Amino acid sequence: MKLITTPDEGIKPVLAAVKAARRRLAIVIFRFDLDELEDALAAAVKRGVEVVALIANTNKGGEQSLRKLEQRMLKKGVTVNRTDTDMVRYHGKLLIVDRRQAFILGFNYTEQDIESRSFGVVTKSTRVVKELLRLFESDACRTDFTPRVRDLVISPENARSRLHAFLRKARVSLDIYDPNASDDEMLALLQQQAGRGVRIRIIGSLEKKWEEEEFAAVQPLRGMRLHVRAIVRDGRRLFVGSQSLRKLELDERREVGIIIRDRKMVRKVEKVFNADWKRAERKKK
Numbered sequence: 043m044k045l046i047t048t049p050d051e052g053i054k055p056v057l058a059a060v061k062a063a064r065r066r067l068a069i070v071i072f073r074f075d076l077d078e079l080e081d082a083l084a085a086a087v088k089r090g091v092e093v094v095a096l097i098a099n100t101n102k103g104g105e106q107s108l109r110k111l112e113q114r115m116l117k118k119g120v121t122v123n124r125t126d127t128d129m130v131r132y133h134g135k136l137l138i139v140d141r142r143q144a145f146i147l148g149f150n151y152t153e154q155d156i157e158s159r160s161f162g163v164v165t166k167s168t169r170v171v172k173e174l175l176r177l178f179e180s181d182a183c184r185t186d187f188t189p190r191v192r193d194l195v196i197s198p199e200n201a202r203s204r205l206h207a208f209l210r211k212a213r214v215s216l217d218i219y220d221p222n223a224s225d226d227e228m229l230a231l232l233q234q235q236a237g238r239g240v241r242i243r244i245i246g247s248l249e250k251k252w253e254e255e256e257f258a259a260v261q262p263l264r265g266m267r268l269h270v271r272a273i274v275r276d277g278r279r280l281f282v283g284s285q286s287l288r289k290l291e292l293d294e295r296r297e298v299g300i301i302i303r304d305r306k307m308v309r310k311v312e313k314v315f316n317a318d319w320k321r322a323e324r325k326k327k
Contacts, residue, residue, distance in 0.1 A: 046162035
């Protein structure tokens with residue numbers, strides 16, 4: 043497994059993977075405005091790579107740009123599928139390369155996102171890649187999907203139960219990046235954990251009624267835009283994904299995340315979190 047950190051690495055790891063693809067690329071798009079990546083996908087088609095795109099049916103204020111993107115990709119030989127309308131929004135960000143490597147991203151393929159604080163996970167786990175391919179095909183064909191791989195956190199199917207269990211198992215600390223945590227069940231659990239002595243720090247924001255409970259230290263990200271959703275538990279486990287602790291993102295939208303046990307990756311995210319926290323504290327003073 044590998045970690046992508048933005049804005050540090052930007053889109054370079056994704057771009058390199060697209061350029062290296064030999065047989066097939068499957069890409070899930072919610073927002074997209076990167077000309078360099080669009081050109082790389084077109085170049086992949088020209089060299090004989092099958093490129094399949096699953097493009098969101100809608101996003102806030104961007105439906106027209108999504109439809110224009112569809113038309114451009116179709117002209118370049120990309121097979122285009124549009125997500126169904128059965129969910130409020132399709133918000134996952136995935137790239138699957140040659141059926142062997144998967145990118146689970148917290149950021150969109152946009153200039154704004156790659157200049158924001160976010161993370162992505164690159165995995166070659168056969169089990170995970172096969173499951174994500176199954177999800178991709180299910181959503182492209184608009185069929186029901188039942189998760190089979192425990193470490194993948196997929197909304198709306200298993201995200202609430204998996205993240206609830208993830209938070210419940212904390213014994214020492216929870217360091218959370220979340221732009222807008224507001225789900226009552228999840229925040230009540232965090233409050234209970236704080237009562238048991240778990241230290242909770244949040245970079246982002248809490249719904250006001252919960253912020254007033256003062257069970258967590260909360261600070262905004264300073265110096266850059268926050269887009270990531272990630273949680274470090276006890277310095278030993280990590281969640282990275284597209285879903286915040288919000289009811290809508292847990293229960294009504296397609297979101298994709300992953301739970302990671304690789305200690306090296308956990309330490310990397312923890313290091314970034316601590317640096318962001320210290321920067322926020324200095325600016326607060």
